[in-house]
Amino acid sequence: xxxxxxxxxxxxxxxxxxxxxxxxxxxxxxxxxxxxxxxxxxxxxxxxxxxxxxxxxxxxxxxxxxxxxxxxxxxxxxxxxxxxxxxxxxxxxxxxxxxxxxxxxxxxxxxxxxxxxxxxxxxxxxxxxxxxxxxxxxxx
Amino acid sequence: xxxxxxxxxxxxxxxxxxxxxxxxxxxxxxxxxxxxxxxxxxxxxxxxxxxxxxxxxxxxxxxxxxxxxxxxxxxxxxxxxxxxxxxxxxxxxxxxxxxxxxxxxxxxxxxxxxxxxxxxxxxxxxxxxxxxxxxxxxxxxxxxxxxxx
Numbered sequence: 001x002x003x004x005x006x007x008x009x010x011x012x013x014x015x016x017x018x019x020x021x022x023x024x025x026x027x028x029x030x031x032x033x034x035x036x037x038x039x040x041x042x043x044x045x046x047x048x049x050x051x052x053x054x055x056x057x058x059x060x061x062x063x064x065x066x067x068x069x070x071x072x073x074x075x076x077x078x079x080x081x082x083x084x085x086x087x088x089x090x091x092x093x094x095x096x097x098x099x100x101x102x103x104x105x106x107x108x109x110x111x112x113x114x115x116x117x118x119x120x121x122x123x124x125x126x127x128x129x130x131x132x133x134x135x136x137x138x139x140x
Numbered sequence: 141x142x143x144x145x146x147x148x149x150x151x152x153x154x155x156x157x158x159x160x161x162x163x164x165x166x167x168x169x170x171x172x173x174x175x176x177x178x179x180x181x182x183x184x185x186x187x188x189x190x191x192x193x194x195x196x197x198x199x200x201x202x203x204x205x206x207x208x209x210x211x212x213x214x215x216x217x218x219x220x221x222x223x224x225x226x227x228x229x230x231x232x233x234x235x236x237x238x239x240x241x242x243x244x245x246x247x248x249x250x251x252x253x254x255x256x257x258x259x260x261x262x263x264x265x266x267x268x269x270x271x272x273x274x275x276x277x278x279x280x281x282x283x284x285x286x287x288x289x
């Protein structure tokens with residue numbers, strides 16, 4: 001087993017050599033900075049224009065109660081029918097909506113944003129990095 | 141099954157599995173930026189780490205695939221390949237469970253239209269083959285040591 005581990009470490013190091021060259025010289029190497037996906041907005045951009053967005057919180061009730069973006073209304077896909085009427089009523093026409101969930105790994109904001117876009121009340125964005133990115137950006 | 145047949149089957153398996161990894165790694169190494177996007181789509185890693193994986197993983201597959209096919213550092217290569225396959229399996233199953241509408245990127249752009257469940261099946265088949273290779277290799281090694289005594 002020890003021999004296999006030593007061999008595995010050697011192979012790991014061996015692969016590091018061409019990978020390093022690839023990271024530096026490959027014409028199609030990835031840019032290591034995080035790009036915005038289609039329909040996403042960065043917390044920094046939102047903070048530069050405060051008050052110009054309609055906020056939708058796609059997190060569970062407990063997390064919302066612990067803290068949320070001022071003025072944000074809760075809306076999740078699980079509770080869509082109960083919560084969507086109040087959201088649609090509060091959403092000022094042509095005001096961009098920003099939907100967020102807990103972090104970069106959560107999927108709820110994407111689903112809620114997709115369904116909100118179907119109403120054509122204004123642009124709908126997903127906050128990149130969610131609540132985590134929002135609180136981090138505010139500390140800066 | 142006699143020792144000779146077992147050895148031949150193990151060698152064929154090694155060539156097939158090693159070849160699959162060399163092919164898959166080479167396709168991804170040709171376009172590391174695309175593979176980094178594929179890794180990022182699983183939303184399991186921070187983006188810079190997904191980029192690092194996008195660059196490193198294809199070369200690790202090529203190196204391990206070549207080691208397996210040529211019979212160099214075989215135990216180490218099977219250990220790493222099993223680890224890579226288990227990692228892929230976890231990523232695929234969690235993506236499936238989270239309902240992510242993505243493709244696995246296992247064979248670079250050519251896997252664009254494959255379903256996640258098909259990738260899971262291929263992953264499990266490769267993992268089975270790697271385990272079999274490891275088992276037969278250790279049995280052959282045991283026989284060789286017995287003969288040498």
